[in-house]
Amino acid sequence: MLTIYDIAKMTGYSISTISKALNNYYGVSEKAKKAIKKAVEETGYTPNQYARTLATQRSWLIGVLYSEEKGLGIVHPHFNKILQSFQVNIGKYGYDTIFLNNSACSDKLSLLDKCNARGVDGVILAGSVKFNDSLQSVLESELPKVSVETIYPGVYTVISDNRLGTLQALEHLYLLGHRKIAHIASDLEGSVAARERHEAYVEFMTKKGLERKDSYFVEAKKFTKESGEQAIRQLLSQCWDDMPTAIYASYDEYVAAAVSVLTNQGFKIPEDISLVGFDDLPLCEYVAPAITTVHQDRESIGKEAAGILSAIITGEVEYKPEVIRIPTSLVIRQTTRKITN
Numbered sequence: 001m002l003t004i005y006d007i008a009k010m011t012g013y014s015i016s017t018i019s020k021a022l023n024n025y026y027g028v029s030e031k032a033k034k035a036i037k038k039a040v041e042e043t044g045y046t047p048n049q050y051a052r053t054l055a056t057q058r059s060w061l062i063g064v065l066y067s068e069e070k071g072l073g074i075v076h077p078h079f080n081k082i083l084q085s086f087q088v089n090i091g092k093y094g095y096d097t098i099f100l101n102n103s104a105c106s107d108k109l110s111l112l113d114k115c116n117a118r119g120v121d122g123v124i125l126a127g128s129v130k131f132n133d134s135l136q137s138v139l140e141s142e143l144p145k146v147s148v149e150t151i152y153p154g155v156y157t158v159i160s161d162n163r164l165g166t167l168q169a170l171e172h173l174y175l176l177g178h179r180k181i182a183h184i185a186s187d188l189e190g191s192v193a194a195r196e197r198h199e200a201y202v203e204f205m206t207k208k209g210l211e212r213k214d215s216y217f218v219e220a221k222k223f224t225k226e227s228g229e230q231a232i233r234q235l236l237s238q239c240w241d242d243m244p245t246a247i248y249a250s251y252d253e254y255v256a257a258a259v260s261v262l263t264n265q266g267f268k269i270p271e272d273i274s275l276v277g278f279d280d281l282p283l284c285e286y287v288a289p290a291i292t293t294v295h296q297d298r299e300s301i302g303k304e305a306a307g308i309l310s311a312i313i314t315g316e317v318e319y320k321p322e323v324i325r326i327p328t329s330l331v332i333r334q335t336t337r338k339i340t341n
Helices: 004-011 015-022 030-043 049-056 077-091 111-118 129-139 162-175 192-207 225-239 252-264 298-314
Strands: 061-066 096-101 122-126 145-147 156-160 181-185 217-219 246-249 274-279 292-295 323-326 329-331
Touching (some): 004 015, 015 030, 111 129, 122 129, 122 298, 156 162, 156 192, 162 181, 162 274, 181 192, 181 225, 217 225, 225 246, 252 274, 298 323
Parallel strands (some): 061 096, 122 145, 145 156, 156 323, 181 217, 181 246, 246 274
16 A cells, blocks of 8 residues: 655655645645645555654644533534634644533543543634633643633634724714713623623723713623523613613624513614624524624634644744734624614
8 A cells, every 4th residue: 555655755755744745734845745746646645644643743633622611612603603714724734623622521630631632733722711720731731722712821812803893883883973882791700802892892981081880881691692681681770760872782692682672671773772792693684673793703713723723733933822813893784873863
């Protein structure tokens, strides 16, 4: 059976160079790529995973570390789209992915133990802040890693620009004439995104000289529509005598909940109250009225994370962890309008 060693003899290139060429790695000359491609086509050589592992001393596996806490696991549309993009793009570098969660971890078996048992070359971290305890062993290890949700010291992170997105949403409301803007935040303790969006809300209101009333703020504890319903009911009870003209919610599910609750209370959306969300989840297009929201470029997050992780594994970048923020964009639909009175 033809092996990678035979291709090496035919072309005169090293096994490492051949492996890089076959997996579209950077650092391989066009001349080498053409010669290797020609040899592969002429011989009908098909890479053998086991042989490739022996030759490169890599498993070519990437671990996806996630937690299903708070309903924000891999089944959630936000993470699902990011991980789909990551999987497609890391595959272009020759890697397969395996999913590892924290459900079977214990004092005797850490997430790092699970990673070592599978022999992964690196990991992508897709968990909440409260995932930290079980993740600590991985964070303290030299295993190559990139995060796409929480910011960890000493770890590359690729996330949306939450500040930019919040300012885009609030500036839109401001230009429509809204000055009494309430805010429904997500779990400020358990979510980096929630904190950054809330901080940007405070920044915007302060910069514009707008009053930030305590009665105009509610913090929802879970990323669910049910939690959003509780939050909007609490907001209504707090400010019934002095209603806001607009509500900025840091999560689309909360806006969907607000539409339902407010409509049942006799309010018209957006005639009486304008609503803006964040995430641009699929539900935004199907709720009536369709939700104005901040779009997260999940495909770019996944693609960027894949490129960085591959480069870390191969040593193509000097390890200087940073937070890379992917720009957001405002999608204007039907839940906002200009104040007319």
